[in-house]
Structure formats: C-alpha cells, structure tokens
Amino acid sequence: MASPADSVAATRAVPRDPPHGPAVDAFLRSALDEDVRDGDVTTEAAVAPEARASARLVAKAPGVIAGVGLFRRVFELLAPEVEFGRFLEDGTHVAEGDLVGTFTGSARALLTGERTALNLLQRLSGIATLTRRYVEAAAGGARILDTRKTTPGLRLLEKYAVRCGGGENHRIGLFDEAMIKDNHLDASGSSIAELVAKLRERHGGMRITVEARDEAEARAAVQAGADVVLLDNLPDEELTRLTPILRESAAQRGSPVELEASGGIDLSRIPSTARTGVDRISIGALTHSAPALDLSLAVEMLPGGGSDPLG
Incomplete structure (x- = not known):
C-alpha cells in the first residue's frame, strides 16, 4: 500500500x-x-x-x-x-x-x-x-471520525471511503499523532503531564490526544495542554456535565482543546451524544463493521x- x-x-x-x-x-x-x-x-x-x-x-x-x-x-x-x-x-x-x-x-x-x-x-x-x-444522525452537532480499526493493508482506502461518506479521518497511524492511553500510563509509571511534556520535547507541535477514563484524567489532560481529550466510555449524562467544565478549564489555561467521545456509541446513540457538546465522535464500527x-x-x-x- x-x-x-x-x-x-x-x-x-x-x-x-x-x-x-x-x-x-x-x-x-x-x-x-x-x-x-x-x-x-x-x-x-x-x-x-x-x-x-x-x-x-x-x-x-x-x-x-x-x-x-x-x-x-x-x-x-x-x-x-x-x-x-x-x-x-x-x-x-x-x-x-x-x-x-x-x-x-x-x-x-x-x-x-x-x-x-x-x-x-x-x-x-x-x-x-x-x-x-x-x-446524518449527528445532524451537525458533532463531527464523525474513524479510528485505526481498519482491515490490515487497506487503511488508506478505507479511510478514503469514510471521507466519501462525509466523515473525517482520525490519525492515520502511530506516527502522525500521539495518543496517550491507559496502557501508556500504566507501562511508563508517568503522569499525564509528564508524558505530554515528553512528547512536546520530542515532537514539537505534533497533535497530542489523551484518553481519559474519568473526570480527574480529563482535567489533568486539559491542564497538561493536550490538543484533544478523548472521553472514553462515558455516558451522555457525564459527557454533558463534563464538557463545560473542561472548556472552562482550557480557557483559564489559555489553550483551546477539542473534546472527543468514543467507546460504546452506536448509531442509535449518536443524536444524543452529538448534543452533549463534544466536538467529535470517533466510531470504530465505520470500518470494522460496515x-x-x-x-x-x-x-x-x-x-x-x-x-x-x-x-
């Protein structure tokens, strides 16, 4: 490819x-x-x-x-x-x-x-x-993105197909955007702030996404200067509550942040998730279950x- x-x-x-x-x-x-x-x-x-x-x-x-x-x-x-x-x-x-x-x-x-x-x-x-x-289900309330859950060898073609459907591409691979997940935190023993700082030192202005499992991790990601905070497997009620809190925290810090919802979001849930205030929703099913x-x-x-x- x-x-x-x-x-x-x-x-x-x-x-x-x-x-x-x-x-x-x-x-x-x-x-x-x-x-x-x-x-x-x-x-x-x-x-x-x-x-x-x-x-x-x-x-x-x-x-x-x-x-x-x-x-x-x-x-x-x-x-x-x-x-x-x-x-x-x-x-x-x-x-x-x-x-x-x-x-x-x-x-x-x-x-x-x-x-x-x-x-x-x-x-x-x-x-x-x-x-x-x-x-169409998001109705402009949030952008729809794909993931890396693609057929091996067909990623570029499948991500192109997502664009043809009106969606947007998440990172192409492990090389073009940093994403700090729980496994990275557990394996390194570092804090979110420490890993974000290390990535900034090594890769300058590369986009950094931090996956957050709860409010504490989401707040830490914003304060560390992450470009995107991925709110993983959170119900819509919690997304609605957290969105203004995280935006206010980012504004106080003086650095904008994008909020992304992901995990357990099927087509029937898209309208309600799009109304929570998140900027984007990433959906693995676009490529692994179509x-x-x-x-x-x-x-x-x-x-x-x-x-x-x-x-």
Missing part, C-alpha cells in the same frame, strides 16, 4: 485525492494475483481472446459510492484498451436500480476482473454508506466477438 507520506491528510471531510499511483497499482495487482494466479481457467476455456463485451454496474441497494477509480483501474490493468462510459463520482448517493457506470472491453478481462473490482467497490461503498448514516453495499455487474457479449475457443 501507499506510504503515509503520499497519502491523505489526517483530517479531511471532503472526498478528494483518492489513493492512486504505483503503490496502489501494486496492491491491485496483488489482489488480482490472489484470484487469478496462473490464469482464469474457466474464462480462457469459454471465451475467445478477441471477444469483446459491455458491462453495466448497477446498485442493488441504496447507499453511497466509494472506490470508482479503483474499480476502473482493476480492468485497466487487465486490458489497457478498456473504454469507460459515464461513471458516478465517489460520494454520490444511489438508490436501488441506479446505474453507476458502463464500460466495454475484452470479454476475458471483464469476466476475470469482475470479482476483485466488485469486492473493493462494495467494501468501500459499504463504509461510505455507514459513515453517511452516522453523519456491511458491503450490494452492487452487480452485468456483462453482455458484443456482436462479432468469438467464443468457445476450443470448439
């Missing part, structure tokens, strides 16, 4: 700059090799090399599309001469039966690449669709193409 340096920014709500380039091509080739290996034995037996076909990509359920560029690139890698018609853009909401796009090319390439291309598009569109539901969006690819042979090469 692409390196962090040539990927997406840590926080971005508008779909743009989908992952692309040599690293993504290498990933797609690996995905194709996983499926094709030494050849698509059935297609090569049934379809002549010169045969051509057209394909229609259709939504079988309502949702948000994400990953069109990757879908198309799979077929370009198999058959550079493939011709694409009009495709919907990433971030577009579709209804059941909507046409997502059309293309023509080598019948063998269309049949061979179908599953790999659909798997990626359905996975990313599922993430975008679920994210859109969370964003169901695939139902899409289908109908392939039709074009006149003049051959078939049954062994006949």
Whole structure:
C-alpha cells in the first residue's frame, strides 16, 4: 500500500485525492494475483481472446459510492484498451436500480476482473454508506471520525471511503499523532503531564490526544495542554456535565482543546451524544463493521466477438 507520506491528510471531510499511483497499482495487482494466479481457467476455456463485451454496474441497494477509480483501474490493468462510459463520482448517493457506470472491453478481462473490482467497490461503498448514516444522525452537532480499526493493508482506502461518506479521518497511524492511553500510563509509571511534556520535547507541535477514563484524567489532560481529550466510555449524562467544565478549564489555561467521545456509541446513540457538546465522535464500527453495499455487474457479449475457443 501507499506510504503515509503520499497519502491523505489526517483530517479531511471532503472526498478528494483518492489513493492512486504505483503503490496502489501494486496492491491491485496483488489482489488480482490472489484470484487469478496462473490464469482464469474457466474464462480462457469459454471465451475467445478477441471477444469483446459491455458491462453495466448497477446498485442493488441504496447507499453511497466509494472506490470508482479503483474499480476502473482493476480492468485497466487487465486490458489497457478498456473504454469507460459515464461513471458516478465517489460520494454520490444511489438508490436501488441506479446505474453507476458502463464500460466495454475484452470479454476475458471483464469476466476475470469482475470479482476483485466488485469486492473493493462494495467494501468501500459499504463504509461510505455507514459513515453517511452516522453523519446524518449527528445532524451537525458533532463531527464523525474513524479510528485505526481498519482491515490490515487497506487503511488508506478505507479511510478514503469514510471521507466519501462525509466523515473525517482520525490519525492515520502511530506516527502522525500521539495518543496517550491507559496502557501508556500504566507501562511508563508517568503522569499525564509528564508524558505530554515528553512528547512536546520530542515532537514539537505534533497533535497530542489523551484518553481519559474519568473526570480527574480529563482535567489533568486539559491542564497538561493536550490538543484533544478523548472521553472514553462515558455516558451522555457525564459527557454533558463534563464538557463545560473542561472548556472552562482550557480557557483559564489559555489553550483551546477539542473534546472527543468514543467507546460504546452506536448509531442509535449518536443524536444524543452529538448534543452533549463534544466536538467529535470517533466510531470504530465505520470500518470494522460496515456491511458491503450490494452492487452487480452485468456483462453482455458484443456482436462479432468469438467464443468457445476450443470448439
């Protein structure tokens, strides 16, 4: 996969700059090799090399599309001469039966690449669709962010899908933002203030988030100068009570702080959590539990193409 340096920014709500380039091509080739290996034995037996076909990509359920560029690139890698018609853009909401796009090319390439291309598009569109539901439920009361709970090897693609759904990206990995968790405190024997100071000394202006399990830790994080205080597994009543207290503490210190709610927050709870006054809500389910969006690819042979090469 692409390196962090040539990927997406840590926080971005508008779909743009989908992952692309040599690293993504290498990933797609690996995905194709996983499926094709030494050849698509059935297609090569049934379809002549010169045969051509057209394909229609259709939504079988309502949702948000994400990953069109990757879908198309799979077929370009198999058959550079493939011709694409009009495709919907990433971030577009579709209804059941909507046409997502059309293309023509080598019948063998269309049949061979179908599953790999659909798997990626359905996975990313599922993430975008679920994210859109969370964003709409928050109704502007708080921003919706993802987490690092992504499929290994697919993080940049899945985080891009979150943006397509209207969400924002949390840190990309362990390198671009510091997050002090209870395990760090327990393992180091240090206080929140000591760890924040050490991180400032080592990494300057890097954003620092502190995970707080209770009011005492949240207050300590604010006083230590954390950029973000992550209020972990707290009920909405406690979030509502703590939010003005922590903002007042930050104002007295003269350093703004973002308040984030996380842990145990499902879709049904989003409206009430968004009204507690927190700035953002991080949701692991956006990437680890999103169901695939139902899409289908109908392939039709074009006149003049051959078939049954062994006949």
